[in-house]
Amino acid sequence: MIGGSRSPSPQTYARGLENLVAGDTLISDIDGRTGRLLYRGYPIADLVERSTFEAVSYLILQGEIPTAAQLEDWENELRRWRRPPRAAFDALERVPRRAHPLAQYRTMLTVAACHTPEPENTTLDAQWRRPARILSWTAALAAAAIRHLDGLGPVEPSDDLGFAANFLYQTLGVIPPEDEIRAFEASLIVQAEHGLHAAAFAALVVISTGADLGSAVLAGMGALSGARHGGASQLAYEMMAGLRDADQARTWARAALGRGHRFPGFGHRVYRCPDPRVKALEGHAEAVLKNHGMEHRWQVYTALRDEVETVLGPKGIYANVDSITGLLYRPMGLPVSAFPIPFCLAIQTGWMAHCLEYLPDGPMIEPGAVYVGSTDNS
Ligand code: COA
Numbered sequence: 001m002i003g004g005s006r007s008p009s010p011q012t013y014a015r016g017l018e019n020l021v022a023g024d025t026l027i028s029d030i031d032g033r034t035g036r037l038l039y040r041g042y043p044i045a046d047l048v049e050r051s052t053f054e055a056v057s058y059l060i061l062q063g064e065i066p067t068a069a070q071l072e073d074w075e076n077e078l079r080r081w082r083r084p085p086r087a088a089f090d091a092l093e094r095v096p097r098r099a100h101p102l103a104q105y106r107t108m109l110t111v112a113a114c115h116t117p118e119p120e121n122t123t124l125d126a127q128w129r130r131p132a133r134i135l136s137w138t139a140a141l142a143a144a145a146i147r148h149l150d151g152l153g154p155v156e157p158s159d160d161l162g163f164a165a166n167f168l169y170q171t172l173g174v175i176p177p178e179d180e181i182r183a184f185e186a187s188l189i190v191q192a193e194h195g196l197h198a199a200a201f202a203a204l205v206v207i208s209t210g211a212d213l214g215s216a217v218l219a220g221m222g223a224l225s226g227a228r229h230g231g232a233s234q235l236a237y238e239m240m241a242g243l244r245d246a247d248q249a250r251t252w253a254r255a256a257l258g259r260g261h262r263f264p265g266f267g268h269r270v271y272r273c274p275d276p277r278v279k280a281l282e283g284h285a286e287a288v289l290k291n292h293g294m295e296h297r298w299q300v301y302t303a304l305r306d307e308v309e310t311v312l313g314p315k316g317i318y319a320n321v322d323s324i325t326g327l328l329y330r331p332m333g334l335p336v337s338a339f340p341i342p343f344c345l346a347i348q349t350g351w352m353a354h355c356l357e358y359l360p361d362g363p364m365i366e367p368g369a370v371y372v373g374s375t376d377n378s
Contacts, residue, residue: 149335
């Protein structure tokens with residue numbers, strides 16, 4: 001017998017909250033039927049073409065393209081926070097190297113958060129002081145977590161470099177060629193915001209309780225680590241890396257389709273059409289792979305994409321952004337298990353923007369549940 005005090009109508013209840021909206025926003029506009037993704041009204045392809053990650057993060061957070069003076073202030077603010085507290089790096093020494101880099105990075109951020117100048121201050125002004133610190137600290141911590149996988153120590157930041165180039169420098173220990181920095185920056189730009197997806201919603205729930213922005217970002221990181229979410233880029237790349245050439249990719253994909261395989265890096269809760277982020281990155285991925293003599297990996301990707309989309313496209317399953325980012329990151333020298341990290345680094349911009357947009361008067365998020373157990377066990 002169904003009991004419980006709340007009994008939502010079918011319109012307000014769906015497992016997985018599918019097709020439910022949890023708020024209104026001015027930050028991004030996503031149309032999953034036409035494949036449109038706009039940040040504050042600007043198409044992502046235009047931003048990739050003309051903008052930097054710094055300018056896009058300003059746009060997402062503040063709502064407008066920065067003037068030259070605003071951009072300079074924001075860049076300086078980001079640069080100011082490039083050196084997280086020593087204690088966060090010390091904490092890494094106690095984390096086993098085999099731990100996933102996302103878990104290492106999350107642990108470091110927790111320690112760093114305890115060393116913030118005003119940890120208990122959750123006034124709106126104090127929350128607005130946090131995004132630059134979180135973006136820059138997490139970039140340095142993420143780079144250190146990736147190096148820790150190989151037993152390497154952290155690299156001092158270079159204040160002459162922009163956000164994307166400095167992250168790559170602190171991760172790899174060398175400055176990559178300009179076209180690779182641009183390709184990497186493009187991946188940060190297209191992954192910087194994506195509405196109230198699972199991780200953004202997790203962050204929003206935390207901020208709605210009166211917690212600080214760092215705690216909200218930590219919640220988002222936990223949600224993002226799952227294989228259905230940010231973990232898919234690693235699995236997608238591993239799937240492609242196991243295939244020798246386009247012929248083998250086609251044969252394997254046909255057999256896998258026949259047994260109902262779930263392909264990592266394909267399908268999306270919102271997009272039932274080609275993912276616009278894939279289109280914005282494919283040219284970069286092809287060029288980077290070619291530069292590194294890895295054309296075969298591009299051929300495997302296109303063969304696999306075409307086979308899967310031919311069969312599953314009519315059902316709304318297309319390659320998603322996680323199928324393509326690894327094709328950029330691996331030739332640049334990032335280890336496979338680190339692929340979710342740049343995604344996390346970029347998308348926390350959107351999480352913070354949603355939190356700050358919600359904060360002034362948003363109520364605590366606390367949905368009910370329909371009790372479906374017995375009411376007469378006495
Ligand atoms: N490969 C093959 N089939 C897939 C698929 C994939 N990657 N994703 C979804 N499908 C199929 C399901 O088998 C199901 O088929 P059915 O109706 O015949 O049973 C149908 O599409 C709907 O799947 P469902 O899991 O209900 O869709 P969803 O909207 O809840 O799923 C994802 C969204 C992202 C969880 C899902 O597409 C997925 O698991 N993708 C792989 C992981 C991934 O790349 N995640 C990153 C997203 S950015």
